[in-house]
Amino acid sequence: MLTSDSRAIGRVVRPADADWDDARGTFNLLVDQRPELIAFPADERAVAAAIAHAQALGLRVAAQATGHNPGPLGSLEGTMIVNTSALAGVAIDADARSVRVGAATKWERVTPRLSALGLAALHGSSPDVGIVGYSLGGGLGWLARKHGLQAGTVTAIELVTAEGHLVRADADHEPELFWALRGGGGNFGVVTAIEFSVVPVRELYAGALFFPLERTAEVLHAWSELLPALPEEMTSWANVIRFPPFPEIPAEVRGRAFAIVMAAFLGREADGRELLAPLRRLGPQLDTFAPQPPEALAELAMDPPDPLPYTTAHALVDALPPTAVDALARIAAERETLTLVQLRHLGGALARPAPGAGARATLPGEICLFGLGLVAEPDAKAAVVADLDALSAAVAPHRVGDYPSFVEEPADASAFFDPATWARLRRVKSLYDPRDVFKGNHHVPPAERP
Ligand SMILES: Cc1cc2nc3c(=O)[nH]c(=O)nc-3n(C[C@H](O)[C@H](O)[C@H](O)COP(=O)(O)OP(=O)(O)OC[C@H]3O[C@@H](n4cnc5c(N)ncnc54)[C@H](O)[C@@H]3O)c2cc1C
Known part of the structure; x- marks a missing residue:
């Protein structure tokens, strides 16, 4: 049952608050994002409370972690940002070559630990990028020609839907949602945790x-x-x-x-x-x-660490x-x-x-x-x-x-997919977010009703 209680969200920052400018800042200082408010939930229940509260206020929801690609969101009028930076947690299973992280996690929290185990993830040029946002968009990194996109390594995603349900999507549960999330971005819910496989690196x-x-x-x-x-x-x-x-x-x-x-x-x-x-x-x-060692790849591109x-x-x-x-x-x-x-x-x-x-x-x-x-x-x-x-x-x-x-500007996302993939993404959006609550950073609208 979806109920709205802003106290259940935890930290919420509003335009009149002293920490507003700090809270709304992103990696690109040229982007002046002005949502209606920003929630910082610390667990799944708080995420559900934030999503419910946004809808009670008639707001849409945009999930954000590090703010490494805020441009495509465009105007955030009528939108609440759910900032996931409090959803911590990293668990590495070296034998299974698998990793589970909370939605706050940046690559820098994981790559050195994997490297010490002779393992590498398919991260990209910057250790400061968030794993969830990177993975939902595809993820093009240093081992890509051998191992493909990071999205292809994802084995499970947990997210809170527009109805406030915590859903686990993997090959056996909610398979259509699982398919859509791996490339369809933040259009289907607020991801709270992600699991993915990593590769052994013997010589680099x-x-x-x-x-x-x-x-x-x-x-x-x-x-x-x-x-x-x-x-x-x-x-x-x-x-x-x-x-x-x-x-x-x-x-x-x-x-x-x-x-x-x-x-x-x-x-x-x-x-x-x-x-x-x-x-x-x-x-x-x-x-x-x-x-x-694999951790050297984190700094190879010499990406800037600061906004x-x-x-x-x-x-x-x-x-x-x-x-x-x-x-x-x-x-x-x-x-x-x-x-x-x-x-x-x-x-x-x-x-x-x-x-x-x-x-x-x-x-x-x-x-x-x-x-x-x-x-x-x-x-x-x-x-x-x-x-x-x-x-x-x-x-x-x-x-x-x-x-x-x-692509760091608002764009027509239909151009990024072939027609069949785009139509399927919109059908999944209709199933899980028919009222278009979630604003991904390249927007997938629900399919039009026949
Ligand atoms: C310096 C720099 C280097 C980069 N290098 C690479 C690279 O080598 N390879 C590559 O593929 N990409 C790279 N990128 C792009 C990066 O992968 C995307 O910008 C990615 O979306 C960043 O995710 P984030 O969470 O860090 O950023 P955010 O701006 O916080 O999030 C971006 C989007 O991801 C989605 N999202 C994030 N968290 C959640 C969540 N919990 N639930 C639902 N949706 C969520 C939302 O749609 C959000 O708008 C780079 C970007 C920068 C700025």
Whole structure:
């Protein structure tokens, strides 16, 4: 029975409260999110109380953990945020190679512990990202070409529905909901816990080759020409990074720009070295490759740990012919507003749907482009957007889709799925949230009634 009692929620922060600005802050300082109120439930009953209270007030509910992708939510007028950062808990079963975490958990709480056991999860570039949000969106990380998306490792999800029921979704219980959650995001309820499998890592050779910015074209050409020869055990990303002049950034890169190829190779050092020889022959000015424990992958991409003001661009592309590489290299090297231009090698397991996979089973394309520009002053945004648009235009003829978790603006989510998957997602939404209480960060509406 759904009853509304705000006292049962626990901590609730409202606009007049002293901690309001702190509570509504996100990882992207450019996003000024203004929900009606923010609940911080500490257990499943409190989550149910928050959902009931929102509906009693005529509000929608948006679940949020770390605020790493608040942009797609758009206006939060008429919306309560259910912030899951108090739903703690980590349990690792090394023998079963499985992990269960509460919805508050960031990757940084899990990866070092797994590493000590010779295990790795399919986390992405930042240890600060929330496991639930990452997994519900797909999850594209360092071992992706060998092991696919993180969503494919998820074995069970517990969530509180619009009716206030705590539901466990797995292959045997609520299978349609289980399918939809693995890619359909936060549209079906507030997830309280998630379970997933992890992989053994016996040998890992990983690191980065740094080149001067002026050599960007040479590096990007050499990298893109190398890709067809790389086995699935190798996942590599080519980047142009302008490290901001912030004191917390290591002195040797602070305030400087580089073309950088990073990679994780599941195998022996000698084999990894041989595969990367064409890049090393270019003569990098810094080479950090070495046999590493899996936890080294958490910092390999050098993602920023603290919130920043930024805007982004993204595309999945099926090929990078030399003309596109030239255009990308020119834009990345010349446009100083572009803090990061990143090309991730896809394919391998990312292109193969696994039996029993969820709504986001694969990603189309060979390359994932992601661009990010810091926006120090609001007035500077137009120039950054123009440079990001130039980046997108350079790959437009080869664009085959988007990875929703890298789309950081409100968007029509139907474009992210094939028609059959989209229709199925909307049917599941109708079954579990027919009144559209939950606002995921790419919205799936209920199916229209016939
Ligand atoms: C610096 C940085 C690095 C990143 N690197 C990668 C990467 O390498 N690979 C990759 O795939 N992605 C990456 N991402 C994208 C990231 O996976 C998504 O932004 C993800 O949604 C973040 O989840 P979160 O919980 O941390 O963020 P939040 O903004 O808190 O949540 C994002 C969305 O997830 C859903 N959600 C979160 N928690 C719950 C819950 N308990 N119940 C229901 N829904 C919930 C909601 O729809 C919410 O709007 C990165 C993002 C950033 C900012």
